[in-house]
Amino acid sequence: xxxxxxxxxxxxxxxxxxxxxxxxxxxxxxxxxxxxxxxxxxxxxxxxxxxxxxxxxxxxxxxxxxxxxxxxxxxxxxxxxxxxxxxxxxxxxxxxxxxxxxxxxxxxxxxxxxxxxxxxxxxxxxxxxxxxxxxxxxxxxxxxxxxxxxxxxxxxxxxxxxxxxxxxxxxxxxxxxxx
Amino acid sequence: xxxxxxxxxxxxxxxxxxxxxxxxxxxxxxxxxxxxxxxxxxxxxxxxxxxxxxxxxxxxxxxxxxxxxxxxxxxxxxxxxxxxxxxxxxxxxxxxxxxxxxxxxxxxxxxxxxxxxxxxxxxxxxxxxxxxxxxxxxxxxxxxxxxxxxxxxxxxxxxxxxxxxxxxxxxxxxxxxxxxxxxxxxxxxxxxxxxxxxxxxxxxxxxxxxxxxxxxxxxxxxxxxxxxxxxxxxxxxxxxxxxxxxxxxxxxxxxxxxxxxx
Numbered sequence: 345x346x347x348x349x350x351x352x353x354x355x356x357x358x359x360x361x362x363x364x365x366x367x368x369x370x371x372x373x374x375x376x377x378x379x380x381x382x383x384x385x386x387x388x389x390x391x392x393x394x395x396x397x398x399x400x401x402x403x404x405x406x407x408x409x410x411x412x413x414x415x416x417x418x419x420x421x422x423x424x425x426x427x428x429x430x431x432x433x434x435x436x437x438x439x440x441x442x443x444x445x446x447x448x449x450x451x452x453x454x455x456x457x458x459x460x461x462x463x464x465x466x467x468x469x470x471x472x473x474x475x476x477x478x479x480x481x482x483x484x485x486x487x488x489x490x491x492x493x494x495x496x497x498x499x500x501x502x503x504x505x506x507x508x509x510x511x512x513x514x515x516x517x518x519x520x521x522x523x
Numbered sequence: 524x525x526x527x528x529x530x531x532x533x534x535x536x537x538x539x540x541x542x543x544x545x546x547x548x549x550x551x552x553x554x555x556x557x558x559x560x561x562x563x564x565x566x567x568x569x570x571x572x573x574x575x576x577x578x579x580x581x582x583x584x585x586x587x588x589x590x591x592x593x594x595x596x597x598x599x600x601x602x603x604x605x606x607x608x609x610x611x612x613x614x615x616x617x618x619x620x621x622x623x624x625x626x627x628x629x630x631x632x633x634x635x636x637x638x639x640x641x642x643x644x645x646x647x648x649x650x651x652x653x654x655x656x657x658x659x660x661x662x663x664x665x666x667x668x669x670x671x672x673x674x675x676x677x678x679x680x681x682x683x684x685x686x687x688x689x690x691x692x693x694x695x696x697x698x699x700x701x702x703x704x705x706x707x708x709x710x711x712x713x714x715x716x717x718x719x720x721x722x723x724x725x726x727x728x729x730x731x732x733x734x735x736x737x738x739x740x741x742x743x744x745x746x747x748x749x750x751x752x753x754x755x756x757x758x759x760x761x762x763x764x765x766x767x768x769x770x771x772x773x774x775x776x777x778x779x780x781x782x783x784x785x
Contacts, residue, residue, distance in 0.1 A: 346644070346646045347646060347648075347713055349644065350641075350644045350645050350646065350709070350712065350713070351709065351713055353641060353644055354641070354705065354709040357641060357666070357705070358669075358702065358705055358706070361669055361670065361673050361702060362702070364673050364677055365673045365676055365677075365698070368676050368677045368680040368681075369676065369680075371680055372676075372680045375680075402774075403770070403774075443682075443684070446684070446685055447685060448753075448754050449753065449754050449755070449756050450685075450687075450753045451753075451755070451756045451761075452756070453684070454761075454764070455764055455768070458768045458771070460682075462771055462775060465775050465778070465779075466775075469778055489778065492774055492775075492777055492778040493778065495774050496771050496774045496775055496778070499767055499768075499770050499771040499774065500771060502767055503764055503767040503768060503771070506760070506763050506764060506767060507760070507764060510756065510757065510759075510760035510763065510764075511754075511756060511760070
């Protein structure tokens with residue numbers, strides 16, 4: 345009896361291993377085949393102009409006049425939690441866009457890794473905002489958290505553009521329009 | 524143990540194949556990049572010679588202990604290869620990312636636990652404890668190596684980390700061989716002591732030998748070829764990226780501070 349259980353378990357085990365390996369190898373192949381178009385297709389629509397204004401209002405870049413946006417305006421410009429949900433999903437795409445460059449430039453891994461850690465932290469803070477929205481404290485906490493998250497996201501997009509431009513990838517122009 | 528002409532042929536071809544592969548590793552200077560893999564191939568050559576003479580000149584007892592001691596070293600080297608390949612995939616530029624090293628340790632621990640569980644389930648009908656240890660040890664090693672290689676593929680695809688050509692080829696060969704090894708080890712476990720002479724086991728075992736010869740040929744050809752040289756990013760670009768990431772880190776720090784205040 346135990347031998348039969350062992351054989352059945354081994355069959356399931358090997359099938360599971362083959363299934364997992366096949367799934368991930370096919371996924372890697374698909375990513376590699378239509379990587380660029382599918383990557384850009386995964387970007388969620390956000391109002392880039394408004395997100396940039398919200399970010400620059402905090403970043404205090406040289407030569408830029410800060411608008412001193414009030415919390416209500418920040419909430420409206422980002423689009424509330426919907427805007428942050430889109431930003432959260434886009435963070436993953438930014439990481440993959442950096443990883444895309446690794447095919448030719450392995451050193452791009454450094455940026456992909458940094459972006460991945462940034463993305464993880466942004467997601468954690470957005471998760472806290474979700475918690476606040478459930479307890480009815482979203483409006484109070486939103487501007488402080490959200491503006492910093494948007495500013496970090498903005499810096500992530502700048503890093504990505506600098507990378508693509510720096511290594512002279514032909515996809516740079518398309519990326520500039522997309523993020 | 525009685526060996527047939529086919530077994531002797533597989534043994535001899537394996538020995539010659541290992542010598543060719545070792546020559547490729549040394550002459551093409553791959554040994555420096557893959558010391559554990561080179562170690563395994565060198566061990567396989569020594570093992571063939573030692574076991575050949577032990578079988579002919581030694582006793583069954585001495586053959587068992589020699590076989591088993593070398594098998595333990597073999598499994599140790601296979602684990603070292605898994606680490607060697609993982610370190611090339613998951614830290615191509617230096618240190619491990621904190622969450623990657625944690626994930627990898629989890630994978631290793633879970634793989635050991637699961638392989639141990641599967642091995643415990645095996646109950647080979649043997650007359651001696653020694654045979655039970657050999658059969659279970661074979662199964663454990665194959666299950667563990669297969670799990671680790673599949674998990675490495677899954678983790679690298681999830682993280683978007685590419686495999687360089689030589690690393691991928693070594694992993695593919697070892698992964699396929701370990702996965703197949705589960706079938707042979709499971710058959711051996713099912714048939715027990717009498718399994719060595721059972722037709723199904725003999726067939727699976729010879730197919731395993733032939734598959735391994737295929738792996739040796741695959742490694743010899745692919746490792747002899749050059750892999751594409753990676754391009755370098757200009758230093759100025761590194762500086763600019765470091766500056767931007769420094770600012771992002773500051774922003775996240777203020778986010779954390781905000782979080783701890785509220």
